[in-house]
Structures are given as structure tokens and as C-alpha cells.
Amino acid sequence: MASTIRVRAINSGDITEVQALIQHPMDSGYVKDAQGQTIPAHFIQQLTFEYDGKAVFVADWGPAVSKDPYVKFAFKGAKKGDDLKVSWVDNKGASDATTAKIQ
């Protein structure tokens, strides 16, 4: 199974711009399926970007975030070629992580 995380981090000067796309159903718990059964809530609770052992971006999410969420942010202090670690944990305890090279 391919990773659920797509990430691209591009450094220019002091700023590293990060874009990530995460594959996740992000079910709110308020939607019914075709049979009229409620689809239980299933969403990412925490998304973390770590650089050099330190969290540079942490998002606490809830059921209101859309399916397959997209995130973009920038941070200072990273260099080209360094690693950026991305991980998420959802409300069912599932998780995924990946590491990207800063370009």
C-alpha cells in the first residue's frame, strides 16, 4: 500500500515551503450511506511535521476538515537535503508517517 501522505518541501533562502496532501476519508459522523446507516466518525486528530527532532507544525483536527486534506505552510531554519518527517494519527488509532527530503 502506497503511503497516504504526499509531501513536498521546497527551500529557498531561509524559508522552507511545505505542501502536503493526505489521503483519508475524514468522515464527520453525520453522513449516512446509501442504506441509510450512519457512517461513523473517522478523522485525523493530529498531524505533525517534524524537523530535526522538533515539531515545526502541529495541527489538531476534528471532523469538520474535508476528505483528503491539503496543508500548506512555511517555516524558517531548514536546509536543502535535510529530512522533514510527517505523521498523522486518527481517532481510531490508525496512523501513517513518511519522511521527505527538503528540496
Next chain:
Amino acid sequence: MSRTIGAIALAAVLLPATLIPARAASDADFKTAYAAADAAEKQAGALRNQWTTTEAALAAARKAAEAGDFDQAVAQAREADALAKASIFQATSEKEAWKALEIK
């Protein structure tokens, strides 16, 4: 003046219609009204032009009949019949009228 005439005319048209069901509708009334609506909807289906609102009214009629509310069931069936007939009219007139929209 003309508004008054209009109102009187409308009342004249509506009165007989509202006077007929003095008694509560029966299962037989529902079946008759539903059969007519269903036939019209089938005709619309043959013309490949059914409306979702007709389907919804037919479903509401069935549901009301199942619950024993035949007044409501008959009303819904008549609504469905009117909608189905309108969709038939649309499909029939569009057989030629679509050409007016074409880019040439």
C-alpha cells in the same frame, strides 16, 4: 376591477373541484388516481423524460396509502399525475422546439 373579475373567475373554477370530495377518500379512490398517475409516468418514461418530482409524489402517495391516509394519498397521486402530464407535454413540444436553442 379586472382583479375582482379574476378572483370571481378563479373561485368559479375552483368551487366545483373543492366541493366534490365531501366524503373522505377511499382505497379505491387512491387506486384509481394512482393508476392514472402511474400510466402517465410510464408514458413519460417511454419519452425518456421522467421528473424526479413525479417520482417523489408517487412515492409519497404510496406511503400515505400504506398509512391509511387516503385523502393525502389521492392528493399526492393527482399531483404526480399533473407533473407526469407536464413532463409529457415538455417532451412532446421539445421534439421540435429544441432547434430554437441550437447555435448556428
Next chain:
Amino acid sequence: MRACALFSSVLTALGFAVFVATALPPARAADAPDPAADAKAFRDYFVKKFPKVKLDDFVNGPYSMNEDMRKQWEEKEQFPPYEFALEAGKEMFATPFKNGKSYADCFANGGIGVRQNYPMFDEKEGKVVTLELALNRCREANGEKPYSYVKDEMASLTAYMAFTSRGKPFDIKIPADPRALEAYQEGKRYFYTRRGQLNFSCATCHVQSPGERIRAETLAPALGILNAMPIYRSEWSGMGTISRRFTTCNSQIRGVPLEPQSDEYRNLEYYLSYVSNGLPISGPGARP
């Protein structure tokens, strides 16, 4: 008496309206279909309506008509929402069936870069064959179950096939077969025919009102509208095929949708693709 007078005047008005609608004189001689002339007129109409939009840009739908939406989309395209589907489609396309054959065996050039040739007219069957139909027929011919036409797997497969054809101009052919011409004509008729309780035709939105808003959405021009298919719709929070687009368009105007890949939809796709001939494939696309 009064009621009678009112009633008859309504009848007269109705009769007059019907008369006017049917009595419009045809602009062209007789009813001889001329697809090439249609396509030119179709294209000219949009070019004239939107003089600032470059011809090839019509395939980008609402983004070609709204600067603000375009900026958001350009940013999104760096990380497009259809990426997961595209990747899944690529993998599915490369995975052989149980009998060892694969999708590539069903298509010219192994299925790579052929999207622009679909739908094509199959002279043996005498009907239009769309890409979605061809994919499911390929599956069935190889002993696999057909996919749902509206989303998921079908959208992923067509996304991959469109992606390998990006930039190639639509090249729909109408062979010298009276049935092909009739399929085209029927597609055109479907496109312009008003239906549903809201009394809309495809053209009501996509010819008369592209660039205008319908609630929160900006309507796409009909020219090049299929070039971007399949699409990731944020509104659907997922991918949708051409079949999905057609059926949801119908239900939105309160018409009961036809079966996906019914003759009407196949003909409609044939017409709509033909009049966009020459415009590049841009699918898979992303729309709000």
C-alpha cells in the same frame, strides 16, 4: 361565462406560444446535418462570447473565466486532488487480469495516449463507444466484472488514460455511415432539449450562461467541457466520470437520470466531444 372567457384566453396564449416555438424558421437549408459546420459555429460562438479567453483555455472550464478562481486552481494544481486516483489508475492499468491479459491489450497503442479518440463510432455495432464503455467491455471480455460507471475505479482508470493523453487535441471522427451521423444528430438533440421540472437543457447552462454563477458555482462553457474529464469535484469530495457528470446534471434539473452509458448519453458524449475537436485533453481535472 366569465370563467369560460378566462379559460379560453389562457388557451389562446398557450396555443400562440406553441405556435411561435414550432414556427421558428430553420436557419440552414432543410435539415441536412453538417457536423463540421456545427463545430465551427459552436466554437465561434464561444470565442465571440469570450474574446479574452484563448481557445485552448476553454478546456479549463470556470478557471478560464474567473481570475480569482484561476489563481486558487493554479496553486492547487501543484498538488492536485486527483493525484491519488491517478496513481491508483496507473497501478490498475498495469495490473493484469486473471487470464494474464491487461487493459493495454484492448486498446490501440496499449491504451497510452488514446483518450482523444474516444468516443468513437463502432461501425460493427452501429453505435457510439465511449472510453468508459470500452473499459468495461475490456473487463468483461477478459472474464472480469464491470465497474460502476460513475466513480472510483472507473474514474481512476479514465484519469490515468486522460493523463497519458494530455495536450493531444480531441480527434473525434464521424465515419461515412448514416448511423454515425444519426448518433451525432441524436446527441445534439439531447444537448439542446429541455428536460426536468426546471425545464433546462444542457445548453441553458453551458451555452447561454457559462461564466455566470448558479448558486456558488461558476458554470463551465460547453466548448471543451469533456476535455478535463474525469474530474475531482470538491463538492463530491471525490472523483467523477463523464457518466457521473451527465446523471447528476439531469437530477439537478429534476429529471430522472437515464442509465449510465445508455444510447442517449453515448450520443451526447459523441456530439459534445466532436464539437470540441482540436481542443487539447486536459484531464484529469479538478473543479470546485
